[in-house]
Amino acid sequence: VIDLVMAGPHPILAERLESADAELLRRAQAGDRVAFERIVALFERRIFALALRMSGDVEDAKDATQETFLRLHRSIRQIDSARSLGPWLWSVTVNACRDIGRRRRRSRLVPIDDLVTRGVADPAFGPETLARAGELERQLQMALARLPEKERAALLLREMEGLSTREVATILGSSEGTVRAQICTARLKLRTLLGRKGEER
Amino acid sequence: MSCPPEERIALYAGGEIDRGLESHLAACIRCFELFRRLEADRDLLASEPPELGAVDFGAMRREILRRTRRRVWPVVLAAAAMVGAAAAGWVWRVMDREIPPPAVVAHVPDSGPPLAYARGSVTDARRKRSRDRKGAVAFDIPRDAFRVPTKDPDVVIIWFTEKGEPQ
Secondary structure, X not given: OHHHHHOOOOHHHHHHHHHHHHHHHHHHHOOXXXXXXXXXXXXXXXXXXXXXXXXXXHHHHHHHHHHHHHHHHHHHHHOOOOOOHHHHHHHXXXXXXXXXXXXXXXXXXXXXXXXXXXXXXXXXXXXXXXHHOOHHHHXXXXXXXXXXXXXXXXHHHHHHHOOOHHHHHHHHOOOHHHHHHHHHHHHXXXXXXXHHHHHHO | OOOOOHXXXXXXXOOOOOHHHHHHHHHOHXXXXXXXXXXXXXXXXXXXXXXXXXXXXXXXXXXXXHHHOXXXXXXXXXXXXXXXXXXXXHHHHHHOOOOOOOOOOOOOOOOOOXXXXXXXXXXXXXXXXXXXXXXXXXOOXXXXXXXXXXXXXXXXXXXXXXXXXXX
């Protein structure tokens, strides 16, 4: 199951995974440490990927991922085990990214847009990271950083996690109409920002 | 041919059903190209970021598990602190009790004349103390002071008065 989840969400497996999530969650709520570790293993890559594209920074994404699981551990008994764990985790991840972004802006006084746009010259994007990251991914993260936070979150939750408009709206605390418009606008803005790179694809 | 707004194409690219737009995309190369690029953007967003290959998820997981481990020492220390506080409170209450008066060391008879009567002052009495025939300390009792008999020879009670001999 873990290997399948690592490869990303897949509609065919969604139902089976949800029941596996629920069982793991119930066991973790009862204090089963192994079950909690399995939950971490199941979701860590997806949470990190979401956090990376939300924050545009590898270290911030690591912090947000850890923070998400720490919050899960603290609140695990309050989560409804009848529901899928995913939306709860995405919601916490988005909030953790926002909190980390705010702290960083206060401490460094550098807007996230500038940080990402500086790209190669910025130590936050070390040579190793950049070497591994594909050019398209780098362009994507730079473009995402230029989107308003809510639009970015709505777009990523829809496209990365395949959530419905209603689910995204619940996570972001917005109406379905607002989220639908945000996703639509974000798609077109992203297309404009990716510009020529997109044309070359 | 009038093209639809780009928002409509973006919604269609996101999976919304739009029969009217479908026929337009089949005929308009410009709109179809936008649709194709929007779909490519969706594919890119759905792909895993390459950075994931450089992250040590095992180390991250161990750190998460370490930070969520139940810590025994704080619980033990908290319990010890509570016991200590309770003990301190008990000691405090005990010490704070009213100290009972000391046991009676001398008995003063209800009646009976004073044993001695002499002129002088308290200061004089201190200076002129001497021993009586039995070896007990005796005082030259000053004027306006009376020695009261007690059962204990080591206990001396002197009654001072301003108006002379007690009635």
